[in-house]
Amino acid sequence: MKCEEIRNQLSAHECGDLSADESRELQEHLAECPTCRAHLAAVQALQAGIRGYLREPMEYPDVTGPVMSLLRKNKKPARLVYAWVGGICVAATIIMGLYLHRPSLPAKPTASNPPVVTTAPEKRIVGSPRVVRPQKPAVIPKDQPRVRRLPTHKHKRPDANARGAEPAVEQALSSTIRLVNIEVTRIPADLSGKGERTSITTTFMVSGLTLSHTEERIVIPVEPNEDAGSIERPPLETVVVPKQYGPPGEG
Amino acid sequence: MRAQSTSGDNLVSDEQIICRVLGGHTDDFRVLLQRYQERTFRLAYRILGTYDDGQDAVQETFLRVYQALPGYRHEGKLWPWIRRIATNVCLKRLPSEPKPDELDDSIESADLVETQVLGRIELANVGKAIGGLPTRYRLAIIVRYQEELTCREIAEELGEKVTTIKVRLHRAERMLAERLKVLMNDEV
Numbered sequence: 001m002k003c004e005e006i007r008n009q010l011s012a013h014e015c016g017d018l019s020a021d022e023s024r025e026l027q028e029h030l031a032e033c034p035t036c037r038a039h040l041a042a043v044q045a046l047q048a049g050i051r052g053y054l055r056e057p058m059e060y061p062d063v064t065g066p067v068m069s070l071l072r073k074n075k076k077p078a079r080l081v082y083a084w085v086g087g088i089c090v091a092a093t094i095i096m097g098l099y100l101h102r103p104s105l106p107a108k109p110t111a112s113n114p115p116v117v118t119t120a121p122e123k124r125i126v127g128s129p130r131v132v133r134p135q136k137p138a139v140i141p142k143d144q145p146r147v148r149r150l151p152t153h154k155h156k157r158p159d160a161n162a163r164g165a166e167p168a169v170e171q172a173l174s175s176t177i178r179l180v181n182i183e184v185t186r187i188p189a190d191l192s193g194k195g196e197r198t199s200i201t202t203t204f205m206v207s208g209l210t211l212s213h214t215e216e217r218i219v220i221p222v223e224p225n226e227d228a229g230s231i232e233r234p235p236l237e238t239v240v241v242p243k244q245y246g247p248p249g250e251g
Numbered sequence: 252m253r254a255q256s257t258s259g260d261n262l263v264s265d266e267q268i269i270c271r272v273l274g275g276h277t278d279d280f281r282v283l284l285q286r287y288q289e290r291t292f293r294l295a296y297r298i299l300g301t302y303d304d305g306q307d308a309v310q311e312t313f314l315r316v317y318q319a320l321p322g323y324r325h326e327g328k329l330w331p332w333i334r335r336i337a338t339n340v341c342l343k344r345l346p347s348e349p350k351p352d353e354l355d356d357s358i359e360s361a362d363l364v365e366t367q368v369l370g371r372i373e374l375a376n377v378g379k380a381i382g383g384l385p386t387r388y389r390l391a392i393i394v395r396y397q398e399e400l401t402c403r404e405i406a407e408e409l410g411e412k413v414t415t416i417k418v419r420l421h422r423a424e425r426m427l428a429e430r431l432k433v434l435m436n437d438e439v
Contacts, residue, residue: 011421015395017402046424046431047396049372053381054397056374060292061306064284067313071277 003029006036010043094213097182097200178205265329269320284313287330291337297393298341300382308344312337334398335408338390345386372431380430388423395420 006029012018013026030037180203187197201214263282271279291312296305315336323332381389394400394408402420406413 008421011424012402012417015401015420017417042428043424045372046428049374049377049431050381050392050396050427052372053374053377054297054393058293058296060289060296061302061309063288063292063306063310063313064281067284067310067317068278068281070310070314071280071317 003033003036006030006033007039010036010040011047014040014043014047093179093202093204094215097184097202098215098217180204180210266325269323269325269329272317273320280313280317283316283329287333288313290330291333294334294337294393294397295341297381297397298338298386298390299344304344308337308340312340315340331408334394338394338408342386342390376431376434377427379434380427383430384423384426388419388426391416391419392423392427 006026009018009022009026013023018026030040181201182203183199183201185199185201187199188195195218197216197218199214199216201212203210203212205211265283265286268279268282272283288309292305292309295308295312296302299305299308312333316333319336323329381392384392390409391405394405395402400408402413402416405411405420406416409416411419
């Protein structure tokens with residue numbers, strides 16, 4: 001190894017940054033080269049001077065008061081702030097879901113507007129241990145009107161253009177949490193199609209956690225002279241459609 | 252003014268204090284401040300060069316540390332994490348300098364032996380010489396000799412290659428020797 005290469009490595013050697021082979025080669029050269037040994041002594045003196053200066057005791061300002069004062073204005077550590085934001089977003093999401101998918105009373109069936117009966121998929125409802133399972137529909141006599149089945153109403157995301165206020169709300173939410181999915185399931189709550197059972201499952205991510213909230217609402221309109229307690233609730237898939245509500249031509 | 256910490260505070264680990272701060276005990280952050288503000292100021296002062304700038308940088312550093320505490324991973328000691336934040340704060344406060352070609356070794360530098368000043372170095376001159384170095388060389392010298400980091404550790408901290416740091420340190424020392432020589436000649 002040439003003297004110039006050795007001198008370029010003297011500093012790294014003093015700092016212990018050379019490999020074992022490099023260090024051994026350097027030591028062998030130093031044993032034979034007085035000029036490089038003089039350079040090594042100079043490097044050692046310079047490094048001692050640098051360390052001496054950088055390690056001099058020095059006065060330092062106590063910034064405890066100003067920093068703590070600024071921190072108290074923040075009040076909450078960041079993690080608690082995130083929790084607050086997350087909580088507010090959860091509440092906002094639930095309220096938004098309920099508002100957008102609030103149950104509406106079915107229109108009075110007519111011949112041209114037959115009642116719609118939908119079936120619910122197997123679904124476990126959070127907060128309720130029971131499992132709603134689809135049941136086999138009762139046998140419907142041939143003289144009964146044909147039942148029209150529609151697929152379960154599901155939303156992956158709410159329609160952003162459905163209501164004027166929703167895009168702004170969603171945009172505000174997306175800046176803090178990520179809304180993963182809103183699933184809405186509507187099934188008839190009553191044999192006659194007067195009520196509606198709405199299940200809203202909202203899934204979102206807050207700080208890497210996936211959270212889900214399911215809320216179920218059942219709305220059954222009660223007519224003035226009707227005894228609500230006497231309403232019989234058949235199995236969900238059992239459909240009996242009064243003849244007068246059937247499709248045209250079958251009544 | 253020197254900050255004093257109680258002996259009781261020293262019995263509590265950094266991790267315990269961080270957990271308490273994250274749990275809502277904001278005032279416990281004071282213990283971390285008192286533990287690390289001296290080292291932070293020393294680093295900031297050496298990089299920035301003035302007392303006031305160093306003080307401002309320390310305040311900003313600890314505000315950032317506080318904000319970043321939820322993301323702190325308890326994998327090592329706290330000081331390297333604070334030092335990295337402090338270094339970034341200081342570098343942002345410095346005017347940007349053109350990036351030199353560090354592999355270009357054509358800069359005139361003093362022969363360490365020829366300077367003949369290294370045996371009678373005055374610390375004040377070392378301070379002036381370090382303060383006159385370009386930022387990247389000054390920073391390399393500070394973290395190497397004040398923080399006693401190896402070239403590999405410096406490379407990791409600054410996001411550079413180990414070879415680059417070795418060359419940078421070597422050149423920084425040669426530039427220091429040159430500046431010391433000039434300073435000593437001026438005195439004479």
